[in-house]
Amino acid sequence: MRLPTDAQLLRIFIGQDDKFQGKPLYEAIVLKAREEGLAGATVYRGMLGFGANSMVHTSKILRLSQSMPVVVEIVDTPENIEDFLPILDEMITEGLVTLEKAHVIAYRHA
Template sequence: MKRESTAILLRIFIGESDKYKGKSLYMHIVEMLKAEGIAGATVFRGITGFGKNSYIHTTSILRLSMDMPILIEVVDTEENLARIRPKLDDVMCQGLITEEKVKIVFYDCNIQK
């Protein structure tokens, strides 16, 4: 069975070496999102990227970087994401957050028609 709805896609761009209270920032954010009851989050580690300082971070053996780009994607309702934004403000000291409205097509074979 499938259901369709609209939601907000929140993307958080940070660096792999970013920390919060001695812990990886991306792990802190994911654990905070889970504790807040957010529908789900996925963390991606980029293989190459650059930010506002224009320094290219890459996995190339010639320029091995320990600060690879990290992207956290979160999809949930506008209300739920509005609730967690102040908590993100408290832990982010650099990075970028984007939001966009998305259409969700949710498939679940365990739901009876």
């Protein structure tokens, strides 16, 4: 069964070594999103990137000690995403968050 709906994509750009209460920040965000009942979340590790300080982060062998860029994506209704933003305010000390409209097509068993 195909279920189309309008939604919102929350994209969070942080560093792999960022922490929240002693655990990786990306993990804490995903677990909190699950706890809050959001529809789904995925974490991607970047191979190359730079942020506000213009420092290049790369996965090249000589720089493996650098904190790699990480992107957490969460898709849900605009209302649920809006409710989740204050939680992120408490968790993120350095990073970037973007919001986009998304048209979701979910496939489910009949």
